[in-house]
Amino acid sequence: MDLLSNLSLGFATAASPENLLFCLIGVILGTLIGVLPGIGATATIAMLLPITFQLEPVSSLIMLAGIYYGAQYGGSTTAILINMPGESSSAVTAIDGYQMARQGKAGTALAVAALGSFFAGTVATLLVAIFAPPLTIIALKFGAAEYFSLMLLGLVSAIALAHGSILKALAMVVLGLLLGLVGTDIYTGTPRFTFGITAYADGLSFVALAVGMFGIAEILKNLEGDQDRTVLTSHLGALWPSRADLRKMVAPMLRGTALGSALGILPGGGAILASFASYTVEKRLSKTPQDFGKGAIEGVAGPESANNAGAQTSFIPLLTLGIPANPVMALMVGAMIIQGVVPGPNVAAEQPALFWGIIASMWIGNLMLIVLNLPLIGLWVKLLKVPYKVLFPIIMAFCSIGVYSVNSNIYDLFAVAGFGLMGYVLMKLRCEPAPLLLGFVLGPMLEENLRRAMILGRGDPTTFLTRPISATLLALTVVVLIVVLLPSVRKKREEVFVEAE
Amino acid sequence: MTRPNTTDAAAGILFMLLGLGFGIVALGLDMGSTLRMGPGYFPTVLAVVLIALGGLILLAAFKTTGEDIGAHAWRGMMFILPAPVFFGLTVRGLGFVPSIFLTTLIASMASMKMRPLYALTLAAGVTLFATLVFSYALGLPFRRFGPWLSF
Numbered sequence: 282m283d284l285l286s287n288l289s290l291g292f293a294t295a296a297s298p299e300n301l302l303f304c305l306i307g308v309i310l311g312t313l314i315g316v317l318p319g320i321g322a323t324a325t326i327a328m329l330l331p332i333t334f335q336l337e338p339v340s341s342l343i344m345l346a347g348i349y350y351g352a353q354y355g356g357s358t359t360a361i362l363i364n365m366p367g368e369s370s371s372a373v374t375a376i377d378g379y380q381m382a383r384q385g386k387a388g389t390a391l392a393v394a395a396l397g398s399f400f401a402g403t404v405a406t407l408l409v410a411i412f413a414p415p416l417t418i419i420a421l422k423f424g425a426a427e428y429f430s431l432m433l434l435g436l437v438s439a440i441a442l443a444h445g446s447i448l449k450a451l452a453m454v455v456l457g458l459l460l461g462l463v464g465t466d467i468y469t470g471t472p473r474f475t476f477g478i479t480a481y482a483d484g485l486s487f488v489a490l491a492v493g494m495f496g497i498a499e500i501l502k503n504l505e506g507d508q509d510r511t512v513l514t515s516h517l518g519a520l521w522p523s524r525a526d527l528r529k530m531v532a533p534m535l536r537g538t539a540l541g542s543a544l545g546i547l548p549g550g551g552a553i554l555a556s557f558a559s560y561t562v563e564k565r566l567s568k569t570p571q572d573f574g575k576g577a578i579e580g581v582a583g584p585e586s587a588n589n590a591g592a593q594t595s596f597i598p599l600l601t602l603g604i605p606a607n608p609v610m611a612l613m614v615g616a617m618i619i620q621g622v623v624p625g626p627n628v629a630a631e632q633p634a635l636f637w638g639i640i641a642s643m644w645i646g647n648l649m650l651i652v653l654n655l656p657l658i659g660l661w662v663k664l665l666k667v668p669y670k671v672l673f674p675i676i677m678a679f680c681s682i683g684v685y686s687v688n689s690n691i692y693d694l695f696a697v698a699g700f701g702l703m704g705y706v707l708m709k710l711r712c713e714p715a716p717l718l719l720g721f722v723l724g725p726m727l728e729e730n731l732r733r734a735m736i737l738g739r740g741d742p743t744t745f746l747t748r749p750i751s752a753t754l755l756a757l758t759v760v761v762l763i764v765v766l767l768p769s770v771r772k773k774r775e776e777v778f779v780e781a782e
Numbered sequence: 783m784t785r786p787n788t789t790d791a792a793a794g795i796l797f798m799l800l801g802l803g804f805g806i807v808a809l810g811l812d813m814g815s816t817l818r819m820g821p822g823y824f825p826t827v828l829a830v831v832l833i834a835l836g837g838l839i840l841l842a843a844f845k846t847t848g849e850d851i852g853a854h855a856w857r858g859m860m861f862i863l864p865a866p867v868f869f870g871l872t873v874r875g876l877g878f879v880p881s882i883f884l885t886t887l888i889a890s891m892a893s894m895k896m897r898p899l900y901a902l903t904l905a906a907g908v909t910l911f912a913t914l915v916f917s918y919a920l921g922l923p924f925r926r927f928g929p930w931l932s933f
Contacts, residue, residue: 332920446790448842452797452835459804459828466811466821473821474807497862504858504892670893671904677862677889678882678908681869686922694870698863705859709852710793728824740817 288410291637295645300340300638307344308646308653311351316359316661317672322352323718324496324676326612327488328683330619338620339635343642345616346596349609350402350643353592354650357394357585358661361387371588373560377573377580384576389522391658393530393578394585395651396522401538401586402647405593408542409600409640413629416601420626423602425734426745430754432727435604437758439719440765447765450716453707457717460485461724468732480692487615489693490721491608492680493700494707494714500673501705526578533563533583541590546597546606559587593643600636601626604723608715611722787843794840801832861892877928878917883909 294300314325326345333341356371361378374394381390423431440450463474464484475481522530540562541555563583564573573580595606603625605611617624622632629636654661684697704714738744746752808829814820869885876884886905890896916922 335920446839448835448839449790449793452793452832452839455828455832455835456797456800459800459825459832462825462828469812469821471811471821473811473825474804497866500862500892501855501858504855504862505853670890670895673862673892674886674890674901674904675908677865678886678912681866681885682882682912682916684866685869685873686916686924689923691870691873694866697866701863701866702859705855706796707793709854710789710796712793731824732819735816735819740815742816 283414284410287414287633287637288641290633291410291639291641292645294339294634294638295343295642299337300343300642301645303336303340303344304347304642304646305649307347308351308354308649310344311348311353312355312358312650312653312661313351313664314348315352315355315357316664317355317667321495321499322349323608323612324492324499324680325352326609326616327491327496328679330488330612330616330683330687332683333616334619338617338622338632339638341616341620342613342635342639343646345613346639346643347646350589350592350646351650353589354395354398354654355661357398358391358654358658359665361390361394361581362662363665371556371585373556373584374581374588376560377575377577380574380576381578381581386576388658389526389578390581392522392655393526393581395654397530397534397537397582397586398589399647399651400534401541401590402593403644404538405542405545405590406640406644406647408594409597409643410637413597413601413636413640416597417626417629420602423626423750424748425730425737426748426751427754429727429730429734430745430751430758431602432604432723432730434754434758434761435598435606436716436720436723436727437761439716446711449710449712453712453714453716454720457720458724458727460490460717461721462728467725467729478692480690481696484725485696485721486684486687486690486693487612487722488687489684489696490700491612491718492684493697493702494704494718495608496676496680497697497701498704498708498714500676501701502708503669503673522578529578530582533559533579534586536562536566537583537586538590541587541592542594544587545591545594555587555591556584559583589647596639596643599624600628600639603628605719608718611718614722787846790843790846791840794836794838794843797836797839798833799836801829801836805829805833857894858892861888861890865889873924873928875928875930877926877931878924879909879913879926880931881928882912 295304310325310329311322314322326348329345329348333344336344353371357374357378360371360375361382364375364379378390378394381387436454440447440454459474461484463481465472465482472482537555537559540559544555544558560573560580560583563577563579564570567573567577567579569577595610598604598606599610599613603614603623605614614624617628622628622635680697681694684693685691687693707714707717734744735742744751745755804825808822808825811822811825812820813822813826865885865888868888869881872881872884883905886908887901890901890904913926917924917926
């Protein structure tokens, strides 16, 4: 019954007119940026962080969460209509969704994607509500050694789920950790890697890093080709799926939801992996695997449910442990800290309205999205026609304002240009930016817990192995690392990613 | 024939150089002991790991054939990257309104398809919108016109 009273508290919080409004703004903005290519959810949330300072903590987090799952919806729209996934987690949707659109079934594909996402969102929200409290109780038993081991596991899993070379992803994590250490050492007050610039004494701006690596680098990449996109809008076809289509989508939707919920909890971009995995599973199980790639409805329903479920359940590690599972969650940590909420197991106990309000708002947000997306699809399609040359100067202007207004620090703007260049170079060298951002956020926490654990363990490094929870987590880390590096698994993993391209 | 994978080789070298850079600076910091780690301890360990990983990536690059790096966005870099820097340098002196106008204008030149009149209109639109939203509606503490403009 606890669950019911908690949920009702959550819905009461989330359904206040003010929070409903911010949830709506969030999902609209999210859909918008999901539809517009060249700017992802990570960069947008980074840009909008400063705006949320004036809001109540609950409202601001509700809005940011709305942007996140709104972007997942919008991303699928572009994937289906122009074969260009607005978000990387919709990359798989593009394969069969675009084929359906070419066959004149764009409307059906969009409806299937929306229904699948809504179903998955509902189930995953319930899962968050059920599993978050018990995990919180476990998390309260965590000491410094356990946190260190857990973060190590998180970082290693992030590598396992990254796109492309494992070695490069590992190197990006380490580089991120190092960048995270820039600033004043908390124990001794010694400035580190600041090159005498006092403006960097508090560390490099997280917003600058995210905007530079994700926003500006992406703009530079898009400017390479410097071409306009063509939109397929001849006609959308019927919106509502036929009875046969509905029957076909039920099983993939259920499987996708289960898969996505499980993988979303894992750190490192669960939503992306979930959609890839779901596509592979559906293709394996299908009686007509030859239809995949030619407009199979299962190829849309499964991955779309999976990525949405994964997007929701990635809130579990954030809300219970305070550990971000992906770059967007890392930004949420930043937002919580700015709002004076310390992310971690105490949130549920100390601020139940905030905790449950966010969970309830996810369901409300999903409902809004389905209402918003299906009837208004024509409007979003029109947005696709906005040429890129108009978009990127606007994005640049807002990036500059956003980064500056966090601290009114002009050095953050120099950092943004630097990170933009760095992100672009690394992107050219086929290094994914996501592990770096995760490392950057976890860097200071990792070091602090390592040092604290060593002091508590009297300088004995075996403290990590003699404490059972910590030892288990470390063992898991080693297992993940071995599994990822095994030649056979490596091949399979590449297959999954190649198939999706 | 085996042409080394230039992308990977470059990435490996870059990581090694970055690791070396962080490592050298970290060596100048107090290492401390395993019991009481100094500010230099963790960064030094990470720098060594980064150099090692860079080395491994470099080695692996010789075992696979390469893929091309592709086109470079030279024009993009020339105009996009200076835009936020320009905003940073002028937002206090010129004030928010002229600064954001010029920033947008600079950024818009990154595309070859942008025509001057179009760029001016776009920049004016962005300025108007941004001033209304950020300065008036959200009340962020910007000076709309800075001291450089008061005569």
